[in-house]
Amino acid sequence: MKTRIGILGMGGVGGYFGGLLAKEYYKSDSVEVVFIARGETQKVIAKNGVKIVTDSDEIIAFPFVVSNDSEVIGKLDFLICATKTYDIEESLNSIKKCITKNTVILPLYNGVDASERISELFPENELLQGCVYVVAMILSPGIIKKTGVYEKLFFGSTMASLTTLNKLQSIFKTASIESYLVENIDEVIWEKFVFISALASATSYLNENIGDILKNKASRELYFSLLNEITLLAAVKGLNLPEDIIMQSILKLEKSPHDATSSMHRDFIALRKNELESLTGFVINEAQKYEVDVPTYEMVYKKLVFSDLLPSE
Numbered sequence: 001m002k003t004r005i006g007i008l009g010m011g012g013v014g015g016y017f018g019g020l021l022a023k024e025y026y027k028s029d030s031v032e033v034v035f036i037a038r039g040e041t042q043k044v045i046a047k048n049g050v051k052i053v054t055d056s057d058e059i060i061a062f063p064f065v066v067s068n069d070s071e072v073i074g075k076l077d078f079l080i081c082a083t084k085t086y087d088i089e090e091s092l093n094s095i096k097k098c099i100t101k102n103t104v105i106l107p108l109y110n111g112v113d114a115s116e117r118i119s120e121l122f123p124e125n126e127l128l129q130g131c132v133y134v135v136a137m138i139l140s141p142g143i144i145k146k147t148g149v150y151e152k153l154f155f156g157s158t159m160a161s162l163t164t165l166n167k168l169q170s171i172f173k174t175a176s177i178e179s180y181l182v183e184n185i186d187e188v189i190w191e192k193f194v195f196i197s198a199l200a201s202a203t204s205y206l207n208e209n210i211g212d213i214l215k216n217k218a219s220r221e222l223y224f225s226l227l228n229e230i231t232l233l234a235a236v237k238g239l240n241l242p243e244d245i246i247m248q249s250i251l252k253l254e255k256s257p258h259d260a261t262s263s264m265h266r267d268f269i270a271l272r273k274n275e276l277e278s279l280t281g282f283v284i285n286e287a288q289k290y291e292v293d294v295p296t297y298e299m300v301y302k303k304l305v306f307s308d309l310l311p312s313e
């Protein structure tokens with residue numbers, strides 16, 4: 001029996017990592033890759049495959065099937081979730097017939113509450129945790145632009161069996177995905193969250209890209225304040241993050257493409273729905289629970305939530 005892997009959401013993240021999987025396992029005897037996509041994205045991929053444009057290359061990959069119809073998708077062994085966080089419940093419910101109690105679910109969203117939200121929907125399933133470092137975006141339906149050198153995928157679970165985890169790691173490695181199976185996945189996800197929550201908040205609030213944040217003293221200071229506040233919250237929550245987490249976050253920023261920005265800022269610019277609640281609002285809610293002061297987060301949130309752009313999730 002082939003291992004059937006579904007990729008839910010064929011945008012920047014799903015299109016890139018799903019594309020690498022589909023390329024490797026097209027016509028494979030052991031693994032079948034299914035893209036879950038709708039509308040124009042589904043039509044384009046069914047006809048032309050998913051196209052990934054990198055700084056130096058172009059990849060075209062065809063899945064076994066692309067659909068949003070549960071009958072066509074069929075039962076899945078693994079499901080990799082890569083919609084935006086505001087679509088978690090709706091997208092998973094739309095394919096619930098494909099998720100059996102044996103389906104292993106790996107969320108790749110930014111944010112730290114996806115696993116909890118998914119486990120409320122599918123309490124019996126083996127649920128992994130994951131996050132990615134990549135800069136990837138939809139150029140047009142079915143065409144993904146990936147910039148820069150980052151393409152790391154971290155995953156793990158304190159609950160899933162080692163057999164499951166090793167199997168997925170082997171599937172990723174064979175597809176040349178730079179994946180890391182880690183024991184301390186909670187911390188790794190929070191490390192990413194510290195970096196991206198502060199960055200998404202700063203870039204969107206200031207309407208500046210990564211290069212601008214690094215270059216302008218006042219912008220750097222704002223990013224720094226956000227980092228300090230979220231790091232304090234993480235410490236009060238009892239997370240065991242590296243002592244130099246703030247410095248590590250700044251280094252990550254320096255290594256990111258300077259002309260790029262956060263996916264949340266891209267959504268604000270394009271007047272799209274955005275992840276303000278998962279990336280900024282979440283910190284304020286947790287800070288209230290744990291009685292931590294986060295004045296910079298509050299200032300940023302107030303401006304962004306009341307901006308006359310599209311409402312957030």
Ligand SMILES: NC(=O)C1=CN([C@@H]2O[C@H](COP(=O)(O)OP(=O)(O)OC[C@H]3O[C@@H](n4cnc5c(N)ncnc54)[C@H](OP(=O)(O)O)[C@@H]3O)[C@@H](O)[C@H]2O)C=CC1
Binds near residue numbers: 013133
């Ligand atoms: N882009 C990046 O560089 C990075 C993003 N992230 C995080 O990864 C997650 C995904 O982001 P990103 O890839 O940018 O998001 P995108 O907006 O690029 O893609 C999301 C995709 O999900 C699809 N989708 C939503 N609902 C459904 C559904 N019910 N059925 C099928 N498809 C659906 C959307 O399709 P449709 O057009 O039909 O709505 C869209 O193609 C986010 O949490 C983000 O913060 C993390 C690291 C980097």
Ligand SMILES: CC(C)(CO)C(=O)C(=O)O
Binds near residue numbers: 110133136196
């Ligand atoms: C900053 C970046 C690209 C790092 O992966 C990211 O996570 C995002 O834009 O959402």
